[in-house]
Amino acid sequence: MPEFLMKRWHGFHVIALFIVAALFISLLTVYQWVLGILGFILLALMLVYVLQARKAFERDLEKYITTLTHRVNKAGEEAVTQLPIGIILYDQDYQVQWANPFMMNYLPSEFLGEPLDKIVDGLIPAVKKGDTETELTLNDRHYTIYIRQEERLLYFFDMTDTAQTKELYEEEQTVIGLVYLDNFDEVTQGMDDQIRSKLMSHVTSSLNEWATENQILLRSISSDRFIAVMNHRALQDLEKTRFELLDKIREVTGKEKVPITLSIGIGSGDSSLRELGSLAQSSLDLALGRGGDQVAIKETNGKVRFYGGKSNAMEKRTRVRARVISHALRDFVLESDQVIIMGHKNPDMDAIGAAIGVLKVAEVNNTDAYVVVDPSDINPDVQKLMEEVGDHDYLWSQFITPEEALDELTRHTLLVVVDTHKPSLVIEPRLVDAVDRVVVLDHHRRGEEFIKDPVLVYMEPYASSTAELVTELLEYQPRKLSMDALESTAMLAGIIVDTKSFAIRTGSRTFDAASFLKSHGADTTMVQMLLKEDIDQYVRRSHLIEKASIYREGMAIAKASEEETYDQILIAQAADTLLTMNDVKGSFVISKRDDEKISISARSLGEVNVQLIMEALNGGGHLTNAATQLADTTLEDAEEKLKETIDDYLEGGTKE
Numbered sequence: 001m002p003e004f005l006m007k008r009w010h011g012f013h014v015i016a017l018f019i020v021a022a023l024f025i026s027l028l029t030v031y032q033w034v035l036g037i038l039g040f041i042l043l044a045l046m047l048v049y050v051l052q053a054r055k056a057f058e059r060d061l062e063k064y065i066t067t068l069t070h071r072v073n074k075a076g077e078e079a080v081t082q083l084p085i086g087i088i089l090y091d092q093d094y095q096v097q098w099a100n101p102f103m104m105n106y107l108p109s110e111f112l113g114e115p116l117d118k119i120v121d122g123l124i125p126a127v128k129k130g131d132t133e134t135e136l137t138l139n140d141r142h143y144t145i146y147i148r149q150e151e152r153l154l155y156f157f158d159m160t161d162t163a164q165t166k167e168l169y170e171e172e173q174t175v176i177g178l179v180y181l182d183n184f185d186e187v188t189q190g191m192d193d194q195i196r197s198k199l200m201s202h203v204t205s206s207l208n209e210w211a212t213e214n215q216i217l218l219r220s221i222s223s224d225r226f227i228a229v230m231n232h233r234a235l236q237d238l239e240k241t242r243f244e245l246l247d248k249i250r251e252v253t254g255k256e257k258v259p260i261t262l263s264i265g266i267g268s269g270d271s272s273l274r275e276l277g278s279l280a281q282s283s284l285d286l287a288l289g290r291g292g293d294q295v296a297i298k299e300t301n302g303k304v305r306f307y308g309g310k311s312n313a314m315e316k317r318t319r320v321r322a323r324v325i326s327h328a329l330r331d332f333v334l335e336s337d338q339v340i341i342m343g344h345k346n347p348d349m350d351a352i353g354a355a356i357g358v359l360k361v362a363e364v365n366n367t368d369a370y371v372v373v374d375p376s377d378i379n380p381d382v383q384k385l386m387e388e389v390g391d392h393d394y395l396w397s398q399f400i401t402p403e404e405a406l407d408e409l410t411r412h413t414l415l416v417v418v419d420t421h422k423p424s425l426v427i428e429p430r431l432v433d434a435v436d437r438v439v440v441l442d443h444h445r446r447g448e449e450f451i452k453d454p455v456l457v458y459m460e461p462y463a464s465s466t467a468e469l470v471t472e473l474l475e476y477q478p479r480k481l482s483m484d485a486l487e488s489t490a491m492l493a494g495i496i497v498d499t500k501s502f503a504i505r506t507g508s509r510t511f512d513a514a515s516f517l518k519s520h521g522a523d524t525t526m527v528q529m530l531l532k533e534d535i536d537q538y539v540r541r542s543h544l545i546e547k548a549s550i551y552r553e554g555m556a557i558a559k560a561s562e563e564e565t566y567d568q569i570l571i572a573q574a575a576d577t578l579l580t581m582n583d584v585k586g587s588f589v590i591s592k593r594d595d596e597k598i599s600i601s602a603r604s605l606g607e608v609n610v611q612l613i614m615e616a617l618n619g620g621g622h623l624t625n626a627a628t629q630l631a632d633t634t635l636e637d638a639e640e641k642l643k644e645t646i647d648d649y650l651e652g653g654t655k656e
Contacts, residue, residue, distance in 0.1 A: 086143070086156025090116055094124050103156060106139055116154075120145075123154075135159070175235045176276040177216075177228035177266040178284045179207065182292035184224040187258045195256075202252050203260060210245045214238060228264075235268060235297070239307070243295045246308040250293070261293035269300030289446025290611075291461040291623065304448045309609050309623065319472075325458045326476035332439060332456060333362050336414035339369035340405050340435070342427050344420040346379050346568070349530075350465045351419040352386075353494025354441065356487050357470030358416050359398055364479045370400045370408065374427050381497070381569050384530045385490055392486055402428035409434055416441065419466040421459060422449045441466055441473075443498075445611060447620050461622070464510045467494030471513040481520070488522035493530050500576065504605065504624055537570060544574045544589065554585030555608070555646055559639050566591045568599055572627065575601040586610055588646075590638050598630040598638045609649075616645045 022043055029036025086103035090096055094116050099107055107119060116123045119138070126134040126147065133146045138156075142163040146155040181203065188196045200223075207226065211218035214237060217229040246262055253260040265284025267276040283296040286304065290296075294309035333339055339362040343351030355371045362369030378386060389395050400408070405428065415435040421442045423432050432438060432451060439456040443463040463469050471491055474481055495514055499506045502514075518524075544566060548558035556578050560566060566574075571589050578587035586608035589601045600617065602610035603625055610626045619628020630638050 084158065086154075086158075088116075088119075088154040088156070090127075090152050090154065092152070094127060097152075171231060171233040171236075173232040173268070173270060174273065174276065175230050175232055175266060175268045176273065176280045177230065177264055178280045179218075179226040179228055180263045180265075180284055180288070181224040182261045182263050182288070184260055187260060191258075199253065199256055199258060199260070202256065203249060206245070206248055206252050210248075232268065235266065239297075239305075243307045246293060246295065263287040263292045264295040266295065266297040267300075268297060271300045275300065286446055286448070289459055289461070291445050306612065306615070309612055322469075322472040323476040325456070326473040328456055329361060329439060329458075329473060330365055330477060332414055332437065333365045333367050335412070336367060336437070337410055337412045338408065339367055339414045339416060340372060340408070340431065341369060341416045341418065342372040342405075342431060343418050344425045345374075345427055346377050347373070347382065347419070347427070348379050348494075349382050349385065349490075349497040350467050350494035352382050353491040354418040354466035354470045356395070356490050357467060357474055358418060358441070360474060360481065360483060360487060361470075361477060364474075364477050364481055370398055370405065372402055372405045372427050372431070373399050374402055377427070379569060380567060381531075384532070385493065388486055388530070389490075392484075395486065402431070405431055406434065411436075413437075414439065417451060417454075418442070418470070420444065421451055421457075422447060423451050424449060441469055443469060444620075445622060447615075462507070464505045464507070465495050465498035467491045467498070468510055468513045471495075471516055472509070475516055483520040485521040485523050485526070488517045488520045489526045489530070492517045492522040492524070493527045496527055497531065505622070540566065541570055541574050541577065544570070544591065545577055548578055548581075548587075548589075550583070551643060551646065553650060554583055556581065556584045556587045557639065557642065558587075558589045559635055560589075560591035562592070562635055564591065565594050566599075568593060568601075568627075571599050572601045572603075575603040579603045579605065586613075586646075588642060590635060590642065592635065593629075596631075598633055598635060599627065600630070600638065600642060601627045613642075613645050613649050616648070617641060 025036055025039035025043060029039070084102055085100075086106070087100040088096060088103055089098040095113050096107070096111050096116065096119070099111060104111070108114065111119070116127065120136045120143075122136060123134075123145070126136075126145075127149075130149065131147055132149075133144060135142065135144050137143070141158055142160045144157045144159045146157070148154070184200075184203075188199065191199075204220075207218060210216070211228065214234045215230065216234055218226055220226050243264070245264075249262050250259055263284060265280045265282070265287055267279025267281075267283060269276070269279070271279070279298045279300065283298040283304070286298070287294050287296040287306075290306070290309060295307040297305045297307075339358070341355045341358045341362075343355055347355075352371075352373075359369050359371055373386075389399065409431075413435055414437050415431055416439045417426055417432070418441045420426060421440050421444065423429055426432060438451055438454045440451055440454045440459065442459045443461060443466050444459075445461045446459060458469060458473075460469055492514060495510060495517075496502070499510060502510065514522075544558055544560055544564075547560065548556050551557050558574060558578060571591050571593075575587045575589040578584060578589065581587075586602065586604040588610075591599055593599050600614070600619070602614050602621070604610045604623070606624055609623045611621050611623050614621055614626035614628045617628045617630065619626060621627055630641075633641075
């Protein structure tokens, strides 16, 4: 405590004692007046002393305050002029009025009256927005700038060291990857041990070289699987090269006439090693579900990026797997009191055909089953099929609306979703949430969005169609199957539509499935009748195709006029037709739909992965067949975005 305050504290005690003494002397005077007079004399002397002490105290207090004020002013002046904090005052026109000495080191020699943007680009917009702080770079230094709008005052705090520390921390974060040889067992089955060993040596050598160049710890955990541990800086470098390893492995093994492809799943982010491992496995599953030959990177915040995926998926599914899935599906059907079957919105021929196939699986196992169809959302291409179903009394009785399906639900209902795996695309999303057991049957490449916790998943991107998958499941049902012509024809129509009459995505199993359906009464003449189109549609499609032009490297783009609208089917058909033209590797058709959205349909024969291009525009699909819908945009903007995405793809790939 300061000395003058101590004096003040003691002064209070003296006054108290003085009052007590005066009272005592007054009492004493009553009895001994001589002693009383002497007492008052002494008290008067004490009073003089106290008054002098008070004056001395006031002088000391005034001196202390004067000194303190001077020190505070001096400290403030030192803070403004000497501390390593930049201070700038600006006027109503956002021009510099004054700056402290620290800030002058970063200002031009004549800074008064200069606009703030001349000092730091982007500073004026931040001030005008009313931000209280912003982060900008000045002379390669990173600053956090605090803005005081009322005083028109800016404080510059140098955060370069903090930013560098943060960047270093992020760069050194651990990243875990799982590397998988997609088709090693399939292509080397029956191969001589010496040749197999030589091939594996080529692959291992390329992987080790890749790991060494990028500072990656790579270890083999099985004959076709490796684990890679790296930091985030190495991952960033790999992303800059678009994971050239995929192309290198394909090229090296291609020279041996046994092309092997890689899939890599990577887990990245601020998380524990265990969680990163789970992310890596999830990413690998996602990459394999999309057909393999690609890299999937999943962050802890849920974001996913893809690289590669340029080659067509190599068929790996076996009849053993089809039989196992068929028996598993039969068990789920037998455990249920009813089966609800649902495809995607605006169902096409494949979705309806596959749904009818699952209907037969339930029928052969003596379980009630129903197909969900929204009468207000019928694809024009399946209109003729639905008319035929309407004339088929038994089959039509198995078709219900989404509202009826919700009313029919019980605790033991089994929901089978066909031709899609995304909950946002099903006819009635509420059914997915309301049912405990969901089975997913699909032939599309797996996307990030997926139905939560299905009890059974049969996804084969190597299959031509979902109808083909369901046909195989029917083949392995234990009980004798009986199908009428319309049911088998509907399933065959689904295969024919998705393969463009067996022209694309067609394997030996596709013909086996078609043969099975033909033997059960499928009528190819009826298929042609179901797929007929009217002449007006043909003319409209031709009018759309005539607007096509080649953008670059065989990429054909057709854009409709602003005043024209086309339905999704016609847009897709136009893209299919464009693909039949000479020198066209990929076709893209852009048009406005009746719902005012801009639709882009994309097609290729496999040399171009249109799925990656459409995914970059928030769409999806297959390597050879994909699409997207864009809202709140124009045809010109959509075309510009498409061209930018094509450019990015042709320069090395596309990422989400």
